Amino acid sequence: MAAAERNIDRMARLVAGTEVRLRPHYKAHKCPELMRRQLAAPGTAGAACQTVAEAAELAALGCADVLLTNQLADPRRVAELLALPPEVDLGVLVDRPEQVDLLGAGAAAARRRVRVFVELDVGLRRGGFDAADPDVAVAVGAIEEQPWLELAGVQAYEGHAVLEPDVELRHRRAADAHALAGRFRDRLARLAGRPLVLTGGGTGTADLIAATGALDEIQCGSYVLMDAAYGRLGLPFEAALFCVATALSAHPDGRVVLDAGMKSLSGDGLPRALTPGVRVLGLSDEHTRARQAATVLRTGDRLLLQPWHVDPTMNLHDAVVVVEDGRTHTAPIRGRHAVRAG
C-alpha cells in the first residue's frame, strides 16, 4: 500500500497548481479501500466507472460525483443507475441519439437530473461520435429537449495513445487527440451556449495534460497499481500489484512452470517475473511458462509476478492482500460480478 500511496501522491503533485482535476477510474481495480484513498487526494473532482455495478460501489463509498464513462442501451440498466442514492451527481456518456432518448425517458421517470457527456472518437475507433457525424447535432438537440438531461461536457479518451512506449509519439498522438477534442468541445459549447467540461486522458498521458491543460480532467486508473504494460513507459509511478506464484517444477533444461496462469493474471499479455534471471515465455490457463539460465528458482520456490494488465487481473480475484506498515490485511474487490454496461 505504501507504493500505491506514493503513486496517489505523485499523481496529485502532477496536477497541483493547475486547473486540471483528477477523476480516478474505479474500473482499474474495483477495490473500494484503494479508491477511498484516491478520492481523498487533492485535486480530485470525483470518480469514473465503467459499469452500473461499479457506480453503485462508488455511491456506497460516498463519492458525490460519479461519471459512468460508458453508454447505456438497455432501459433496465438506466433504471438501475438512476436508482442510486439521490445525493450522487451522475454523469453518463452518449454517442448515438437513441441513447439520449433512452436516458431522457429514464431520467424523467426517476425525476432525476443526469449530466450527459457526448463522447467523441479521437482515434481509438471504439466508442464515440465521428466529429463529422451529422447525428452529433441531433444528439445535442435531443439532450437540450430532455428536461432532466443536462449537456455537461465531452468525453474524449485517447486510448490509442496512452500505452505507446515512445514518449514523443505518445505525446504527439495525444496532443492531436486533445486538439480535436478541444475543437469539438468548443463547437458543442457554442451550440449549448455555455462552457462544457472536457474529460478523458489516462495514466500514460497525465503528464502532458497536466502540462498543457488541454483537458479539464484526467481519468487516471492504472497509475495507482501499475502493470507490466505501463511499466515499459518510464512513468513516475511504481509497481504496487503483484501475484505470488510457486514454481511447480524447475527443470534442469531451464524450464520453470509456475502455478499462476490466465485464471490469475490477465491473458492479454505476459506477466513480468521480478526474480532476476527468470524470463516469462508464455501463459496458459493455470500456468506461466518461464525459463532460467542458471538455477535461481528451485521446485517449490515462490516468486512475484507483475501482471501485464491491471484491470482484467483484478477482475479475476475476490480480494487483494494489502501489505501496509509491515502487516497484511485483505481488501475486497467489489462490483466485478456485474461487468456489463448494456
Next chain:
Amino acid sequence: MAAAERNIDRMARLVAGTEVRLRPHYKAHKCPELMRRQLAAPGTAGAACQTVAEAAELAALGCADVLLTNQLADPRRVAELLALPPEVDLGVLVDRPEQVDLLGAGAAAARRRVRVFVELDVGLRRGGFDAADPDVAVAVGAIEEQPWLELAGVQAYEGHAVLEPDVELRHRRAADAHALAGRFRDRLARLAGRPLVLTGGGTGTADLIAATGALDEIQCGSYVLMDAAYGRLGLPFEAALFCVATALSAHPDGRVVLDAGMKSLSGDGLPRALTPGVRVLGLSDEHTRARQAATVLRTGDRLLLQPWHVDPTMNLHDAVVVVEDGRTHTAPIRGRHAVRAG
C-alpha cells in the same frame, strides 16, 4: 444444454467399442451440473482437474476417480488434497523427484494411498520430464520407495497439437507425441514390473486416440461446450456456450460497440459474433469492437458471442444460464476462487 448433451453423446460414441476411456476435464468449465452429465456417459473412467479446489468439487459430486493433472509443490496443498473424503481415489502428477518426496511425506502423514502419474513433455514445453532426463529414474525409484505412493501411469498431454487447425498436421504431431509417450510408458512399466496407464489427449485429438488406441484415456474438456478456437477445426462437436451482448452503439460508419469485453470473455483471442454480417475486430476490458457492412445491428440490439477459449471464459462468471427444454435455469460455476495448484 441439448447441444452439450449431444456433444457428450458424440464423444461417448467415439470411444464406444474401444479400450479407450474418457476422463472429462473439470477445469474446462467448473460447472458441477455439466460434469455430472459428463461423468454419466458410457466409457468414462473418472474425471481430471487442475487444482485442489476443483478436486474438492469433483469429490462433492461423488466422483470416485479424480486425477489432478498438475504438480504440487507446496505441503499445504498436498495436505488439502489428501483431506478429501477417503472414498475418492486420487491421482497426482510429478515431473521432479522433489515433488515425490513432498507427496510421499503428505501421503504417509495422511495414511492415504495416492496414485502417481509421471508427466512426460511430448512437445508442449510446459510441464513434464524430458524423456532423456536422468531424474526420471530417480523419481520412479523415489515413488517405489514411498509406502503410500503407487506408480500408476504416465501423463502425456499433446497440448502443442490439439488446436492445430490442419487435421493432417494435427494428427501427425499427435501421433509423434503418442509414440514418444508409449515408449516412455513401456520403459517405466518395465522399471515398475507392472502395466501402467497412459493418459493425455484432448478434444482435438480424441478422434485419433479413439482410432489408434495409442493412449488409454482421453482428457477431453472443450468438446462439451466448444469455443471459437476449437470451432475452426471442423470437429464433430457443436457450439454450446454463448455470451449475450448488447450493442451499446451502432454507428453509421459501421462501428459497433458491444458491452462484453475481457472481463466477460477470455482475452487470449477474439470471440465470434453469431449475427451474420457482424465481424469482431477487437476486445478491450469491457467492450468488444465489431464492424458491420450493412445495418444488421442497431443501438440496443442483442446478439450472441461465442468465446474464443472456454476455460478462462467460464472462470470469469459465477454461473451460467442453462437453456433446456424451452426453459432456463442458472447453474453455478464452482471451484474457481482458488485457481492455484502450488
